[in-house]
Amino acid sequence: MSSSSSSTGVTAALEQRGLQILSLSRDAVVSGGWWYPLQGILYFVSHASLAASILPVILKTLLSAVCITATMFFFTYLPQVAFCAVFSGPFAFATAALLVLGEAYAIILFVSKAFFLGHAQDQLFNAVLRQQGVGLVYVEPKGKSRGFLQNLVKGLSKPLSRFSKEGLLRYIVSLPLNLVPMVGTVLFLLYNGAKAGPTFHWRYFQAKGLSPASRQAFVDKRRGAYTAFGATTLGLNLVPVVGPIFILTSTVGAALWACELEKKEKEREASGRRVLEAESR
Numbered sequence: 001m002s003s004s005s006s007s008t009g010v011t012a013a014l015e016q017r018g019l020q021i022l023s024l025s026r027d028a029v030v031s032g033g034w035w036y037p038l039q040g041i042l043y044f045v046s047h048a049s050l051a052a053s054i055l056p057v058i059l060k061t062l063l064s065a066v067c068i069t070a071t072m073f074f075f076t077y078l079p080q081v082a083f084c085a086v087f088s089g090p091f092a093f094a095t096a097a098l099l100v101l102g103e104a105y106a107i108i109l110f111v112s113k114a115f116f117l118g119h120a121q122d123q124l125f126n127a128v129l130r131q132q133g134v135g136l137v138y139v140e141p142k143g144k145s146r147g148f149l150q151n152l153v154k155g156l157s158k159p160l161s162r163f164s165k166e167g168l169l170r171y172i173v174s175l176p177l178n179l180v181p182m183v184g185t186v187l188f189l190l191y192n193g194a195k196a197g198p199t200f201h202w203r204y205f206q207a208k209g210l211s212p213a214s215r216q217a218f219v220d221k222r223r224g225a226y227t228a229f230g231a232t233t234l235g236l237n238l239v240p241v242v243g244p245i246f247i248l249t250s251t252v253g254a255a256l257w258a259c260e261l262e263k264k265e266k267e268r269e270a271s272g273r274r275v276l277e278a279e280s281r
Contacts, residue, residue, distance in 0.1 A: 027224025028190065033197070033257075034228040037236060037246070040253025043128070050127060050252065057120040058245060061112050065104075065244045068111070072104040087179040098178040098185060101238045106171060108244050109237075117244075121251045125203045128255035134262050136207045170195055193231030200229065200254035204261075229254070 028034070044050055051058065077100050084099070085092040126137050170192060177188040198219045205215045219226055229250075236246035 028193075028228035028231065031222070031225035031228050033222070033225030034232040036229055036253035036257045037232045037250045038253070039256055040249040040251070041246070043256060044249045044252045047131070050124060053127065054120040054123060054248070057116050058248070060116050061108075061244045061248075062241065064111055065108050065241050068108050069101070069104045069241055072100050072107070076100055076103070084179060088181055091181040095179055095181060098238070099175060101240060101243075102171075102175050102178065102188075105237050105243060109247070112244055112247075117247065120248060122203060124248060124251050125255045125258075128252055129259060132256070132259040134259045136204075136258075136262060189231040189234050190227060192234055193229070194223070194227040195230065196234060197226030197228070197230030200233070200250060201226075201258060204254070204258040229257070 077096060080096040080099050081092050084095040088095040129136055174188050174191050177184040177191070180187075198215075205218070210218065233246065233250040233253075236250065237243040239246065
């Protein structure tokens, strides 16, 4: 009797979780949040000054991506093909490739964020805000002067401060979802996109001075859009070699989204003032 009740409870929990995923997936599609990473690519390509300002970073990122991706495929691809054959059968070669790309992306992200990518993202975010005429600029807090070793330690810890340990754990634990052809990869992108999406507005939240509670409320209100943004960005990041460059273009897309949000907020405030003025007459 107890085992029957237990299995019923597990089944109900799985059904509820499945309905939540379906609801989130629907909201992600209709929200339009998936468009901003693509808009970021178009904006980045059409504004040559943005690429020119961070050209050394782009070259370093590409070089790192080539070296890390090639090394991962050389040492880990065939063993993972053999492992994936147990679960994916004839799709093992494609599934193993997705796993290796996912693993390589995690390493590339950490290395590039630690040494050169984070500052470039700050530059791009602020540049887009200025170009769009939004008076909201993110400024990296300055601390006391540090020696080389201290700067290195700070650089290595910075990726983990912006991308929580929970998010990193979610990514690693969910990688095996890619063992399930097609459906598993979609779930992997949505699952991690829900967590990764809001991190691209980290600078926006800092610039607005939002408290943790206000930030969470802001994200919860736009959960579908942030999931779509994060899933699309992660999908772009998994493109071999050039994928990490899409971190930069997605930063541009996030900045464009922030500009749109700010302009809408200003319009609401102006409309509210007009209503109050009309009522006071």
